[in-house]
Amino acid sequence: MTPKPTLLKIFDWLSVICLIVATYLALVFAPTELVMGQVQRVFYFHIGTAWVGLLGFIFSALLGIVYLVTKDMKWDIVEVAAVEISVVFFFITIVLGAIWARPAWNTWWTWDPRLTTAAITELVYVAYFMLRAGIEDPDRRARFGAVYALLGGLSAPITFMAIRLFRSIHPVIIGAANENQEKMSMSGDMRVVFFFALFAFTVIFIDLFWNRIRLGQLQEKVERLKLKVM
Amino acid sequence: MIEVKKLVKRFGMKAVLRGLDFNVQPGEFVALLGPNGAGKTTFLRILASLSRPSLGDVNVAGYRLPNQAAQVRARLGVVSHLPLLYADLTAEENLDFYARMYGIPDAPSRMTEVLQMVGLEARRRDLVRTFSRGMQQRLAIGRAVLHDPEVMLFDEPYTGLDQDASSMLDEVLKSVAAQGRTVVMTSHDLARSEDLATRFDVLSRGVIVASASRESLGNANLLTFYKQALAA
Amino acid sequence: MIEVKKLVKRFGMKAVLRGLDFNVQPGEFVALLGPNGAGKTTFLRILASLSRPSLGDVNVAGYRLPNQAAQVRARLGVVSHLPLLYADLTAEENLDFYARMYGIPDAPSRMTEVLQMVGLEARRRDLVRTFSRGMQQRLAIGRAVLHDPEVMLFDEPYTGLDQDASSMLDEVLKSVAAQGRTVVMTSHDLARSEDLATRFDVLSRGVIVASASRESLGNANLLTFYKQALAA
Amino acid sequence: MQLRPSFLKATLAVVRKDLSAEFRSRELLSAMLVFSMLVILIFNFALELEPATRKEVSAGVLWTTFAFAGTLGLNRSMAVEKDRGCLDGLLLAPVDRSAIYFGKVISNLAFMFIVEIIVLPIYSMLYGINLFNPGLLLVILLGSIGYIGVGTLLASMAVQARTREVLLPILLFPIVIPVLLSAVKASSGFLTGAPMTEIMPPLNLLIVYNLIFLAIAFMTFDQVVEE
Amino acid sequence: MQLRPSFLKATLAVVRKDLSAEFRSRELLSAMLVFSMLVILIFNFALELEPATRKEVSAGVLWTTFAFAGTLGLNRSMAVEKDRGCLDGLLLAPVDRSAIYFGKVISNLAFMFIVEIIVLPIYSMLYGINLFNPGLLLVILLGSIGYIGVGTLLASMAVQARTREVLLPILLFPIVIPVLLSAVKASSGFLTGAPMTEIMPPLNLLIVYNLIFLAIAFMTFDQVVEE
Numbered sequence A: 001m002t003p004k005p006t007l008l009k010i011f012d013w014l015s016v017i018c019l020i021v022a023t024y025l026a027l028v029f030a031p032t033e034l035v036m037g038q039v040q041r042v043f044y045f046h047i048g049t050a051w052v053g054l055l056g057f058i059f060s061a062l063l064g065i066v067y068l069v070t071k072d073m074k075w076d077i078v079e080v081a082a083v084e085i086s087v088v089f090f091f092i093t094i095v096l097g098a099i100w101a102r103p104a105w106n107t108w109w110t111w112d113p114r115l116t117t118a119a120i121t122e123l124v125y126v127a128y129f130m131l132r133a134g135i136e137d138p139d140r141r142a143r144f145g146a147v148y149a150l151l152g153g154l155s156a157p158i159t160f161m162a163i164r165l166f167r168s169i170h171p172v173i174i175g176a177a178n179e180n181q182e183k184m185s186m187s188g189d190m191r192v193v194f195f196f197a198l199f200a201f202t203v204i205f206i207d208l209f210w211n212r213i214r215l216g217q218l219q220e221k222v223e224r225l226k227l228k229v230m
Numbered sequence B, C: 001m002i003e004v005k006k007l008v009k010r011f012g013m014k015a016v017l018r019g020l021d022f023n024v025q026p027g028e029f030v031a032l033l034g035p036n037g038a039g040k041t042t043f044l045r046i047l048a049s050l051s052r053p054s055l056g057d058v059n060v061a062g063y064r065l066p067n068q069a070a071q072v073r074a075r076l077g078v079v080s081h082l083p084l085l086y087a088d089l090t091a092e093e094n095l096d097f098y099a100r101m102y103g104i105p106d107a108p109s110r111m112t113e114v115l116q117m118v119g120l121e122a123r124r125r126d127l128v129r130t131f132s133r134g135m136q137q138r139l140a141i142g143r144a145v146l147h148d149p150e151v152m153l154f155d156e157p158y159t160g161l162d163q164d165a166s167s168m169l170d171e172v173l174k175s176v177a178a179q180g181r182t183v184v185m186t187s188h189d190l191a192r193s194e195d196l197a198t199r200f201d202v203l204s205r206g207v208i209v210a211s212a213s214r215e216s217l218g219n220a221n222l223l224t225f226y227k228q229a230l231a232a
Numbered sequence D, E: 001m002q003l004r005p006s007f008l009k010a011t012l013a014v015v016r017k018d019l020s021a022e023f024r025s026r027e028l029l030s031a032m033l034v035f036s037m038l039v040i041l042i043f044n045f046a047l048e049l050e051p052a053t054r055k056e057v058s059a060g061v062l063w064t065t066f067a068f069a070g071t072l073g074l075n076r077s078m079a080v081e082k083d084r085g086c087l088d089g090l091l092l093a094p095v096d097r098s099a100i101y102f103g104k105v106i107s108n109l110a111f112m113f114i115v116e117i118i119v120l121p122i123y124s125m126l127y128g129i130n131l132f133n134p135g136l137l138l139v140i141l142l143g144s145i146g147y148i149g150v151g152t153l154l155a156s157m158a159v160q161a162r163t164r165e166v167l168l169p170i171l172l173f174p175i176v177i178p179v180l181l182s183a184v185k186a187s188s189g190f191l192t193g194a195p196m197t198e199i200m201p202p203l204n205l206l207i208v209y210n211l212i213f214l215a216i217a218f219m220t221f222d223q224v225v226e227e
């Protein structure tokens, strides 16, 4: 077994530090938002996980294309890793969103385009795993997974764009189309925390992603050894 | 007619074919023998372009697989243990469909010819649903020879057939061979293989472990040859 | 052990069995031969109480069908060409389930015994999904003998098995017969039937057209006997 | 060794087998759950449920969701038996066939209940309606029994047909609509806090249906599985 | 005789074969039609649709009906190919695999259209809403193409899976919801006589989706049917 690369070890530590710092910044450093109060602190994690989740889904679609072109199993492992981590992160986004929605909109959930498209996106990737579970031949499993990830990848940008395409109560901040759209005013400190959260979750994502790829490779190795023994 | 070099086929980690070499001259009739799970069906599916090789060179009828699959397919007839027929169409409609898919000119006369050959002329307008196992197998063979293929692949064509249907199949196979077509057939029935084939290859654990022509086998028993090949 | 009188089985209008008479003494091993569609499977399914006779008397192991089906079932072991096994359970769990369904006392020791007999002791904790065709067939036989039945029915048990698996099955069948069990087996493989059975019955168009014991057959060839029976 | 297991033991053996197979593959439960979520989602789109009308229709949406997810589960549960001849294996055992029927009913019900237990709180959250109402839970219990009782019988017929991919919902829905209808009525009664005099008629109807369906299924299952 | 048929001829051969098999058995169309009626019925019961709200939701109900009936049809249409190895038979022909894909898409579309043509007047009658609106028909045409286009691809994957009884709706619905959603929006725009500026965005979205889905399916069908 190959030892853990040093860079990965550094990443492991870096992501732990990032998580701690981001938590500190969000819970303590960031100013309390005037309108919504303490619960607004959830925002930094909400946006952080959503960012890496969506990015991972789009990435998995690209990896699907790469697999279909190269037919190299290693891309399948990477694709599964991307989907798996993104599904978890995106689930956290939804849960945090729901927690935030409770005080902000006085309900856990509402059938707003952003929320609905987010739920659909999550279901696409649950279906992705069910498809894979139903196929025994690993090559075919990889191919079907790649095709489905490619189709599913469309739903990630839609989820992102949903609030811009349809009327929505979910606020837009990044590139808000026009000024009269509801917009949360971020103070300078908030902005700092916001960007740090994005950075922190990117680091954490990369670290988990890398570790998950290594796990996939080790699993493959175990399979191979098992076959040799048999 | 068939040239296979260092063919490897993996399902995931598991290598089912591991560097298989296989050559068939035009007009040869090769019986491919081997235990359950040896990879016979897998190998025939690769020759039929239904499955992609993981590694290695495969040439069939002068064309390379998988790149020139369409050319190979036009020259190939396949009989698997499933009938590949539509139960809700008549015998004629089934053949007509495949005739269109192969772009056969003058389809009606060719269809009549084939139906006569497999002895189903009288039932051409009956639904395949109403056919017995033996009759379906006949039609499956008719379907496979419709476009007059140069190479034919048979995967356990005798499975589940009774004596009559088996004799019919014997005759069809002999006539196919007599027309100079190249044939590869898998079977667990050594007696039948001995009757028909001009060459016997034993596939075990993903490679051809022994090969003998009818002449080189001489008076030796095919069963002993097969057992020795596996024991080695 | 088995007494069948004037058995008729219709599917709608079509009579598949038409007044069939059939008797088997305890300890006999009957090979039931016949062309595709003769009604062999239909007949075995009636003996197994899976299908109801349209007319006629059927007695198995001293009980009448279909009225005393439960008593018959407790004394009957069946191997069909499907494995009757759950792919998502292990070998052990499959046997355990059937042991419960047959109310077998002391199931664990009986299961071990059976697994040893069919040579699957080492794989008892593996999912059936991962078994090869031959191994599944072994386990299917293990399942069928679990409750130590008096009568055993085999429907084409050799289909698709290779030489090794077939020899294993030969041995299991011989040991089953040696234990004095009554066996009825259908097969298209005359050579195998000749090796195993003590009696040969030919079923054609829904009736038994010929029956010969091993002794009465003497030196005559089974194939000629079979052909004559069908020609008559 | 000509012992025969008791009715109860045979039933439990079937249940045990189904649960341990499902525990291993989890394919049936996950399929039912995901499908439930999808049906709820599609309903929401299709009907653009306004907050005002939600409370009135949520009993309907809930039962439709259960009905669709249930068909999926029933189909798969019987297909597993049919595919590798296992149904024949069951029928060959020296047990009463109704023990097999009840075994399948109990395991299908178990799957249905698990799905319902997960869907209910999610639905409560999504629509902001408190569904943890003992009356509603009773209706769900009764409605599921009726639905699965007749569904298991019809699924055993459907998997034996040539068109088995499509047959079950077509057979099941028209038969089971009375059950669903009374369940919807009783459920929305409990949800809107209607007086018991309004709730009792559909509830009684539901009980009567359950009894009739189970009795019929009990008596005819034999005929359905035999050739 | 080493001729090869043109792309068009191969596509037409597949369509012709499907249509004549269906013309004989009629099992697919009848199943889809009966199921459509059942879905409409269940909607009506479950939701106790008031005449007032009907007009607003009828586009939604209509599309949900089509979506459910469509899954049934797609599943059966691909199961027929898979069951007796016919899919292998198709793949053995010396034709481009996308010709097979387009052939299946066209015949599935034909079945879908037939069902829609029958369901529309029935729905109009049941709910007293005139659905013969050229705009609506255009939306139905476009929506069905998108739905069947991606559905045929996913059905070819689903029938190859172990859990094929349950997989198709789970794979298909989340992917195809954007198509259904824009179809519902555009349809109800036409039904309520909304201005074209409101109808165009979902209609454009629908066209874009159709193009993307058909392009992806066209390019990946090969991968899905090969071993």
Ligand code: HEM
Residues within 6 Å of the ligand: A043, A046, A047, A050, A051, A054, A093, A094, A095, A096, A097, A098, A099, A100, A101, A102, A104, A105, A108, A109, A114, A115, A118, A119, A159, A160, A170, A171, A172, A173, A174, A183, A184
């Ligand atoms: C793709 C998924 C999502 C993304 C990218 C996303 C992004 C964002 C962003 C950037 C904000 C901050 C807006 C601002 O403060 O001006 C926000 C706020 C919020 N999000 Fe999300 N979100 C997603 C999904 C969800 C989900 C699924 C929920 C609910 C279950 C949710 C609930 C909320 C709530 C309640 C707020 C605060 C709204 C307010 O300030 O009034 N979000 N989201």
Ligand SMILES: Nc1ncnc2c1ncn2[C@@H]1O[C@H](COP(=O)(O)OP(=O)(O)OP(=O)(O)O)[C@@H](O)[C@H]1O
Residues within 6 Å of the ligand: A136, A137, A138, B011, B016, B034, B035, B036, B037, B038, B039, B040, B041, B042, B043, C133, C160, C162
């Ligand atoms: N699609 C697949 N995915 C994974 N493994 C496969 C697949 N197809 C075949 N195999 C495996 O490959 C091996 C060879 O199978 P194959 O069907 O080629 O054997 P065979 O020689 O035809 O056997 P038989 O005599 O039983 O027909 C088996 O171990 C089988 O489990």
Ligand SMILES: Nc1ncnc2c1ncn2[C@@H]1O[C@H](COP(=O)(O)OP(=O)(O)OP(=O)(O)O)[C@@H](O)[C@H]1O
Residues within 6 Å of the ligand: B133, B160, B162, C011, C016, C034, C035, C036, C037, C038, C039, C040, C041, C042, C043, D227
């Ligand atoms: N359930 C059924 N409904 C209608 N016809 C049936 C049914 N089962 C069998 N048949 C018909 O009964 C006849 C006998 O079938 P059966 O399977 O018993 O033959 P068999 O002797 O086992 O043939 P084979 O050697 O091919 O296995 C066939 O013509 C078959 O089509």
Ligand SMILES: [Mg+2]
Residues within 6 Å of the ligand: B040, B041, B042, B155
């Ligand atoms: Mg094989």
Ligand SMILES: [Mg+2]
Residues within 6 Å of the ligand: C040, C041, C042, C155
């Ligand atoms: Mg038979």
